[in-house]
Amino acid sequence: MDAKQWREDYKEFEKVTRQFYAGEVTVPQYKGFSGGFGSYAQRGGKASMLRLRLPGGRVTKEKMKFVADSIKKYQIDKVHLTTCQTIQFHNLSADTVCSLAVEALDYGIVTRGGGGDFPRNVMVSPLSGVEQGEYFDVAPYADKAGDYLMGLIKTVKLPRKLKVCFSNSPANETHATFRDLGFAARSDGRFDVYSAGGLGNNPKMGVLCAEGIDGTKVLYYIKAMVKLFVSYGNYEVRAKARTRYMQDVLGEKYVQEFQKKLEEAFREENLDIEVSDTVYDKSGDGSAFVDGQMPARVVPQKQAGLYAVKYHPIGGCPSPQKLVEICEAVQLIEQAELRLAPDETMYIINCTAKEAEKILAITDDGADTLFGSSVACIGASICQVGARDSQKLLQALVHEEKQWDLPDGALPQIHISGCPSSCGTHQVGRIGFRGGMKKVDGKPEAAFVLYVNGRDGEDCARFGEEIGVMLETEIPSFLKALGNTVAESGMDFDAWYENNEDVFRKIAEPYL
Incomplete structure (x- = not known):
C-alpha cells in the first residue's frame, strides 16, 4: 500500500489529539487511540512522541532527508533509536506531532500501527545484504512481509501487538527464536520458523513450528500466525494477551493448531511472493585507512572495498544536531544508507575507506567501549x-x-x-x-x-x-x-x- 493512501486516517488522529490537549479526552483513552498512529503522550501529558516505522531498520536517503529536515524545522530536541529499529521524536507539541505524522507520508514513512494492538515494524538483521558470512539477504522477504502486515491494520482486530522479524545468521540479532513470529535463515537458503515467543512478563522462547521452508511461502506462515492469534489470543485480559500466552493455552497442541491454520492459509488464497536481492553495484575505490589500520568501528562488507561504520550514541539517543550532520553527510555518499540495529546501534553502509574515515570523524561522540x-x-x-x-x-x-x-x-x-x-x-x-x-x-x-x-x-x-x-x-x-x-x-x-x-x-x- 502506498504511504500516501494512509493520509485520510490522520484526520481522525489530529481531531482526537487536539481533544486530548484540550482536556476533553483522558490519558488512558488517548493512549488506546494514539498508539495506533505510532504516537503516545509522554509522562505528564504535556508533550507527545512519534515513532517512525522504518521496515528492517533501513533509512534510505529519502527518509534521512525527512528526519534531518524535521529536526531543523520543528527544533526537535530529543531523538531515540529503539530496540525495534525505529526512530522516535520526543517532546513534540500537538501541532508538531499532527504535522509530522502526515508529512512523513510524502517520504514513504507510515507511523500507522507503530504502537497499539497492531502488527509492528518488521525487523531485519541490520547488515542484511552486506554482511560477510550471512546465510543470505533476508531483507527482500521482510519487505514483502511488512507490506502484507500493513494491509491487516484496517481489516483484522488483534488481541495485542504482533512482532515479526527475520534473521540472516546464527547471531540472531533480531531475536527470531523468541519473537511473536521469527524467520531464521539457514545455510541452505531456507527458513526455520519460530512463533509465540517474547520478552516481558512471563517470557518464553518461541516454538519451532516449521523447518526449512521456502522463502516464497513466508506470507502463508504470517497469515497462519494471525489466524491462530485471533482464535486463541486473550481479548479479555490484556496482561495475558500477547502471543506467548498461547503456549499456556494450547500446551502440547500448539504446533498442531498452528499447522491447521497454515493449511487453511494455503487453501484460502495465493500468497506466493517473488523476491530479488538488493543489488549494490558500487565498488571500492582503492582508498585505504590512515596508517593502514582498520578502525574498531569499521566493519568490512562482503562487497569488496566497501565498509559499514558503526555508531552507537549513548543510550541510543544521538543529539538531534548530530543526527542531522550524519544524514547530510550520508547524502553525499553514493549508495550509502543508514541501518538501525536492535541494540540501538546505527550503521552507515556502503562506504569506501576514504568515506568511512569522514563518517568516523563525524560520529566520534558515540560509544568507544563495549x-x-x-x-x-x-x-x-x-x-x-x-x-x-x-x-x-x-x-x-x-x-x-x-x-x-x-x-x-x-x-x-x-x-x-x-x-x-x-x-x-x-x-x-x-x-x-x-x-x-x-x-x-x-x-x-x-x-x-x-x-x-x-x-x-x-x-x-x-x-x-x-x-x-x-x-x-x-x-x-x-x-x-x-x-x-x-x-x-x-x-x-x-x-x-x-x-x-x-x-x-x-x-x-x-x-x-
Whole structure:
C-alpha cells in the first residue's frame, strides 16, 4: 500500500489529539487511540512522541532527508533509536506531532500501527545484504512481509501487538527464536520458523513450528500466525494477551493448531511472493585507512572495498544536531544508507575507506567501549508506564565507567529497562537491570532488579536469571567491583563468567 493512501486516517488522529490537549479526552483513552498512529503522550501529558516505522531498520536517503529536515524545522530536541529499529521524536507539541505524522507520508514513512494492538515494524538483521558470512539477504522477504502486515491494520482486530522479524545468521540479532513470529535463515537458503515467543512478563522462547521452508511461502506462515492469534489470543485480559500466552493455552497442541491454520492459509488464497536481492553495484575505490589500520568501528562488507561504520550514541539517543550532520553527510555518499540495529546501534553502509574515515570523524561522540554501547529504553522521565529512569542510570554509569580505567570488555554491554515490558531487552543482556522498587526502613526507594547470563544467539539463546533487587545508588559500586575483579583475571567478562558464576553472586550479594 502506498504511504500516501494512509493520509485520510490522520484526520481522525489530529481531531482526537487536539481533544486530548484540550482536556476533553483522558490519558488512558488517548493512549488506546494514539498508539495506533505510532504516537503516545509522554509522562505528564504535556508533550507527545512519534515513532517512525522504518521496515528492517533501513533509512534510505529519502527518509534521512525527512528526519534531518524535521529536526531543523520543528527544533526537535530529543531523538531515540529503539530496540525495534525505529526512530522516535520526543517532546513534540500537538501541532508538531499532527504535522509530522502526515508529512512523513510524502517520504514513504507510515507511523500507522507503530504502537497499539497492531502488527509492528518488521525487523531485519541490520547488515542484511552486506554482511560477510550471512546465510543470505533476508531483507527482500521482510519487505514483502511488512507490506502484507500493513494491509491487516484496517481489516483484522488483534488481541495485542504482533512482532515479526527475520534473521540472516546464527547471531540472531533480531531475536527470531523468541519473537511473536521469527524467520531464521539457514545455510541452505531456507527458513526455520519460530512463533509465540517474547520478552516481558512471563517470557518464553518461541516454538519451532516449521523447518526449512521456502522463502516464497513466508506470507502463508504470517497469515497462519494471525489466524491462530485471533482464535486463541486473550481479548479479555490484556496482561495475558500477547502471543506467548498461547503456549499456556494450547500446551502440547500448539504446533498442531498452528499447522491447521497454515493449511487453511494455503487453501484460502495465493500468497506466493517473488523476491530479488538488493543489488549494490558500487565498488571500492582503492582508498585505504590512515596508517593502514582498520578502525574498531569499521566493519568490512562482503562487497569488496566497501565498509559499514558503526555508531552507537549513548543510550541510543544521538543529539538531534548530530543526527542531522550524519544524514547530510550520508547524502553525499553514493549508495550509502543508514541501518538501525536492535541494540540501538546505527550503521552507515556502503562506504569506501576514504568515506568511512569522514563518517568516523563525524560520529566520534558515540560509544568507544563495549560497556559504552549498553542499551536502555527511553525511561520513566518520558514513558507513561516506566517505573525508573533507565536513561539517567545508563548515562551516569557510562560517565562513571570512564573514571575506573578498566580494560575494554571487563564489563559487558548491559541492558536496562525501566519496567517489566523489557523495551531495553534486559532479559537477554549478559547483565540486565529492570526498574523496580526496594523498601529500606519501610520506605520505598528507587531500585533495579539484577539479571545475569542472558544471550540472544540462535544456538545459545537464553533469558537472564534474576539475582535480586539492587538500589539504584548501589549499582555503580557493584559494577566497579565486578569490573575490577574481571580485569584482574586478564579475561573479558564472557570468558570470566563462564567459570566464575559463584564469584559473580558473591560480588553482587552485598549490594542486594
